Amino acid sequence: MRALISWAMPHLIVVPILLPLITAGCMLALGEGRRPLKSAMSTISGLLNLGVVLVLAWWVLENGPVVYLPGNWPAPFGIVLVADQLSVLMVLLSVVIGICALFYSSARWEKAGVHFHPLGQLQVMGLSGAFLTGDLFNLFVFFEILLAASYGLLLHGSGRPRVSAAVHYVAINIAASSLFLVGATTLYGVTGTLTMAHLAQRVLEVPEADRWLLHTGSGVLAVAFLTKAGAWPLNFWLVPAYRSATAPVAAFFALLTKVGVYAILRLSTLLYAGQSETYGRTSLLAFGTITAAFGALGMLGSKRLASITAFSIAVSSGTLLAALSFRSEAVTGGAIFYLVSSTIGISALFLLTDVVERWRNSGSTDPDEAPFLSARFLEVENVNLDDDEERLVGRPIPASIAFLALAFMTFALIIAGLPPLSSFLAKSLMLSEAMALPAVSGALQGQVWLFVAVLLGTGLMSLITLSRAGIRNFWSSVHRDPPMLRLAEGLPVAVLLLVSIALTVAAGPVTRYAQQIARELHDPASYAEAVLSAATVPPPAKKRSDVEVEEVVP
Amino acid sequence: MELVLSLGIGIMAGSGVWLLLRPRTFQVVIGLSMLSYAVNLFIFSIGSLAIDKVPVIVDGVPLDLENYSDPLPQALVLTAIVIGFAMTALFLVVLLASRGLTGTDHVDGVG
Numbered sequence: 001m002r003a004l005i006s007w008a009m010p011h012l013i014v015v016p017i018l019l020p021l022i023t024a025g026c027m028l029a030l031g032e033g034r035r036p037l038k039s040a041m042s043t044i045s046g047l048l049n050l051g052v053v054l055v056l057a058w059w060v061l062e063n064g065p066v067v068y069l070p071g072n073w074p075a076p077f078g079i080v081l082v083a084d085q086l087s088v089l090m091v092l093l094s095v096v097i098g099i100c101a102l103f104y105s106s107a108r109w110e111k112a113g114v115h116f117h118p119l120g121q122l123q124v125m126g127l128s129g130a131f132l133t134g135d136l137f138n139l140f141v142f143f144e145i146l147l148a149a150s151y152g153l154l155l156h157g158s159g160r161p162r163v164s165a166a167v168h169y170v171a172i173n174i175a176a177s178s179l180f181l182v183g184a185t186t187l188y189g190v191t192g193t194l195t196m197a198h199l200a201q202r203v204l205e206v207p208e209a210d211r212w213l214l215h216t217g218s219g220v221l222a223v224a225f226l227t228k229a230g231a232w233p234l235n236f237w238l239v240p241a242y243r244s245a246t247a248p249v250a251a252f253f254a255l256l257t258k259v260g261v262y263a264i265l266r267l268s269t270l271l272y273a274g275q276s277e278t279y280g281r282t283s284l285l286a287f288g289t290i291t292a293a294f295g296a297l298g299m300l301g302s303k304r305l306a307s308i309t310a311f312s313i314a315v316s317s318g319t320l321l322a323a324l325s326f327r328s329e330a331v332t333g334g335a336i337f338y339l340v341s342s343t344i345g346i347s348a349l350f351l352l353t354d355v356v357e358r359w360r361n362s363g364s365t366d367p368d369e370a371p372f373l374s375a376r377f378l379e380v381e382n383v384n385l386d387d388d389e390e391r392l393v394g395r396p397i398p399a400s401i402a403f404l405a406l407a408f409m410t411f412a413l414i415i416a417g418l419p420p421l422s423s424f425l426a427k428s429l430m431l432s433e434a435m436a437l438p439a440v441s442g443a444l445q446g447q448v449w450l451f452v453a454v455l456l457g458t459g460l461m462s463l464i465t466l467s468r469a470g471i472r473n474f475w476s477s478v479h480r481d482p483p484m485l486r487l488a489e490g491l492p493v494a495v496l497l498l499v500s501i502a503l504t505v506a507a508g509p510v511t512r513y514a515q516q517i518a519r520e521l522h523d524p525a526s527y528a529e530a531v532l533s534a535a536t537v538p539p540p541a542k543k544r545s546d547v548e549v550e551e552v553v554p
Numbered sequence: 555m556e557l558v559l560s561l562g563i564g565i566m567a568g569s570g571v572w573l574l575l576r577p578r579t580f581q582v583v584i585g586l587s588m589l590s591y592a593v594n595l596f597i598f599s600i601g602s603l604a605i606d607k608v609p610v611i612v613d614g615v616p617l618d619l620e621n622y623s624d625p626l627p628q629a630l631v632l633t634a635i636v637i638g639f640a641m642t643a644l645f646l647v648v649l650l651a652s653r654g655l656t657g658t659d660h661v662d663g664v665g
Contacts, residue, residue, distance in 0.1 A: 137630055144637050151644060160655045164663040167579065167652050170645045170662075174586050175574060177641070178593045181634055184625065189600040194626075 005055055012059075013068045015052045016091050016128035019045055023401050024121035027091040038117040039106040045121065046099035053095050056363045057088045061513075065527065067134070067534035075532045076198040082531055085517045090262055093340055094127040097255050097347050097501065100492035101248040104351050107488035109246045112157035112444035119156070122148040123252055130259055134531055136184045136194040137261055139263065143180065143228075147173050150256060151229075152239060153249040161244040169241040172234070176227040183221025187271075188212045197531030200270040200524040208275070212378045215279050218271050222264060222280065229260030230317045232291040239298065244312035247354030250306070257504070259342055261320045265335075268327065269521045270528075277327070285325035285447055291455050292318025296461035305353045305469055309346060312415050315458050316342040322451050328437055329522040333515035334429035340514075341422040341503055345414035348496035351489070352407055356473050359404075359483035400485035405474045407497050412466035414500055422503035422510075427455055429511060560613055569590035579649040581658045583642065590638035594631050601627030 005012075023045040028036050060066055065084040083091075102120045110116040128145025133139050151173075154166050188194050190213045191202035206214050225528065227234040242250050265282075272279055295314025302308045316338075323335035404405070410421065416428040434448050503510055520527070566588050573585025601624030609625035611617065649659075656663035 030641075125555075137633070141633065144641070148641070148644065151648070153647065155651075158651070158655075160663065163648065163652045163655050166648050167663075168649055169576070171582055171586065174638075174641050174645060175589065177637075178589050181593045184597060185597045185600045185630065187628075189624070336642055341597070 005059060007058060010066060010068045012052060012056055013066050013081050013132060014070070016049055016056075017081075017125055017132065019049050019052070020121040020125040020128070024118040024125070027121065028115070032114045033290060034261050035110055037104070039103070039110065042102045042117045043099065046095065046102065046124075050092075050095050050099065053088065053092050056075055057085075057092060058329050060085055060088050063329035065530045066304060067531050069534055069536055072536050074536055076193055076195045079138050080134040080195060080197070080531060080534070081132045082197070082527075083132055084527065084530075085520055086262070087131045087511075089336070089513075089517065090131040090258070091128045093258075094124060094131070094255055097251060097344070097496075098124040098127075098282070100351070101251040102346070102496055104251070104489055104492040105246075105248040107486045109157065109248055109354075112246060113155075115152070116156055119149050119152040120248075120252070122146075122151060125149075126288055127255065127259065129260065132233070134196050136187065136196060136199070139403060140177070140180055140184060143259070144177065145362070146256065146259070147177070150249075150253065152387045153252065154245050156249060157246050161240075165237070168237045172227060172237045172331055176224045176234075179220050179227075183219075183224060186213065186217030186220065190217060193511040195531070196266070196366070197528040200273070200493075200528040201274065201532075201542065203271055204274050211275060212551055214271075218267070218370055219280065221267070221282075224285060225260040225263045225267075226321070227260070228257065229264065229321065229322060230257045230291070230314050231260075231287045232294045232314070232318070235291065235294070235314055238314060239307060239310040242313065242350075243304065243306045247483045248353050250310070250350040250353075250365075254313055254343055254346040254350060257317050258320075258339060261317060261324070261339065264321070265332070265521065267325055267326065270524045272327070273524060280328060281325050282447070285322050288318045288325060289319070289320030289450060291315075291321060292454050292458045294318070296458040299465040302465070305356060305473065306350070308465055308469055309353055310351045312346055312349070312462060315415075315462060316346060319427075319455060322454055324435075326434060326437065326447075326451075327522075328433065329518045330433035330436070330500070332514070332521060333518035334431075334433055336514040336517050337429060338426035340405060340510075341414060341426050341500065344496055344500055344503075346412045348407070348493055348500070349411040349415065351493050351496070352394065352404065352411065355483060355485060355489055355493075356404060356408070360473065388433065400483050400490070401474070403490065403494075404483060404485065405438065405470075405498065407472055407493055408474065410497055410500060412463075412470060416463040416466055418463060420504065422500060422507060425504065425507045425511070427459070431455060555603055555605070559595065559603065563592050563595045563599070566595070577660055577662075579652065579661055582661060583645055583649060586645065587642055590634075590642070594634055594638070597627050597631045597634060599627075601625075 023041060030038065033123060038294070056107075060083055065082055068081040068083075069078055070077040070081060098120065102117060105116055105120070123146055126142050126149055129142035130139060130146060133142055151166065151170055154169060155162060184194065187199065190206060190210055191199055193199055193202055203214060220246070223234070230238045242253050245253060268280070268284075292315050295311045295316075295318055298311035298314065299308050302311060316325055319342075320339055323331050323338070326332075413421045414423040417423040431452060434451050436443065437448060570585045570587075570592055572579045574589065576582065576585065579628030602619055604623040607621065607623040609623050609628060611622070615621045652663060653659050658664065
């Protein structure tokens with residue numbers, strides 16, 4: 001087994017990118033129908049991908065970063081894919097959420113339009129690519145792939161609210177991509193390279209006269225990432241888009257904002273070294289704080305569960321940005337734990353929201369919300385009956401209300417960051433590490449207290465909002481029919497619930513893993529060393545006949 | 555040449571941003587196109603401007619940017635043009651759908 005893995009090793013890194021691409025291609029060849037087959041393909045491809053990513057994660061943990069040279073050009077000249085621990089963790093997160101969201105859609109939402117599963121696969125591909133690439137321009141390309149897929153997914157199901165939200169979403173993302181290009185090429189102009197590992201070395205050699213250009217370029221780049229991460233004031237597109245997207249798509253989107261956070265985390269440790277070490281720290285903290293406060297106030301002011309969940313994304317992003325502003329290894333460790341925990345919580349809450357909101361409306365979906373989810377797409381009555389002539393598919397699971405309420409409570413605790421669940425542990429880790437930072441100056445002391453206030457304040461506001469929503473949706477619902485919870489909808493929520501609980505139970509190893517990731521991130525020199533020393537594959541040995549011919553020619 | 559190019563980029567980006575902030579969807583799409591033209595020219599200019607210099611290696615000419623034009627920004631701008639064009643086309647479809655559903659070309663779908 002070990003020999004097999006080591007034989008496949010540098011090549012295994014392209015599987016999370018190529019497998020979804022190939023699956024999407026095969027699905028497109030199948031045409032618009034055959035939904036059950038596509039759903040099965042989607043799940044099988046997702047599980048295969050999960051297996052590969054787990055192997056990759058194990059390998060990276062044992063042997064350090066895996067570097068792959070797709071064009072066999074040595075590192076600073078060709079495109080390079082790098083799987084270090086952070087990349088692998090993010091890919092793992094996107095694969096797990098991808099499987100759950102796509103499986104969930106097979107209950108209902110895949111029928112609201114065409115080509116849902118291929119778009120979902122391309123979304124997974126774009127996410128994996130963005131996390132695995134070690135090249136700034138390649139990152140732009142994968143960003144565009146995942147954005148193109150997300151435009152299609154947001155528009156899935158059509159309807160006025162979705163199309164209106166998509167107009168804003170597409171416009172701001174095209175504008176942000178322009179900023180991305182300006183920032184990336186400015187960095188190229190200053191350092192002469194686009195490979196992230198090479199950048200980490202070159203920024204140390206930037207002459208003092210050019211440092212402002214480096215700062216400007218990276219600042220413009222950061223604005224592009226902050227837009228994707230949903231940072232205030234560039235996040236007014238976020239709530240309408242996420243609220244009106246179909247539930248499985250919104251679950252994906254909870255992860256999309258984290259791509260921006262990932263890029264900021266990755267590049268700030270690589271770029272801001274030496275003379276530039278403190279550049280942008282204060283503004284990152286300020287934007288993070290305001291974003292978290294904006295999200296918490298938005299949560300307090302929302303009534304619809306979908307809006308509350310969408311605003312909680314802003315809280316999560318803001319908290320992460322504020323935590324990353326310290327650029328301290330210990331705080332970053334807590335932030336990585338919080339990222340995983342809160343993303344899973346928010347994704348699952350989006351899925352749950354869909355079931356709960358449909359239950360409130362007695363099983364109907366607003367026709368304006370999904371004009372193409374017509375009777376034609378819903379299942380035919382009186383087929384798939386069991387011995388008692390009851391419907392086999394789509395039968396409500398008994399005690400579903402208890403499951404829904406318990407799941408809601410768990411995810412509410414995770415989002416608010418209350419004990420005993422994983423998010424609380426992550427938040428307390430961030431808090432204690434931030435408090436333990438050596439106070440080099442009074443300013444830093446103030447920043448730490450601001451961070452503490454934001455973390456505790458937004459947690460309290462989230463708790464108030466979510467308990468209010470829980471009371472309204474579960475306790476005051478005596479006269480309603482039991483909710484229709486199908487297996488295809490219950491299972492993904494249950495899986496995410498189990499993952500959240502597992503993160504809590506295994507908090508010790510997970511914390512150590514997150515701290516190890518942070519240690520790796522804050523050591524850009526060895527990252528650069530690992531990438532730039534990647535050996536190219538020697539050309540295949542020439543056949544005897546070729547050699548003889550060549551020898552004859554001169 | 556530097557002055558003309560930077561003025562061109564600046565005017566194009568300025569008009570693009572102004573149009574992007576306008577309330578009609580057609581203005582927004584034209585604004586985004588102009589913005590992407592400005593960005594493409596900017597990418598092109600980052601590899602130092604040169605006249606009559608080739609990006610491929612010629613025998614006997616020393617290898618530095620004094621004698622060659624940088625090929626990388628030219629490759630980047632090609633990718634950026636293709637992606638920008640595709641995204642604008644996709645945006646046009648969304649705008650038409652919005653126009654059809656709301657009956658107005660206002661970006662918010664009302665007014």
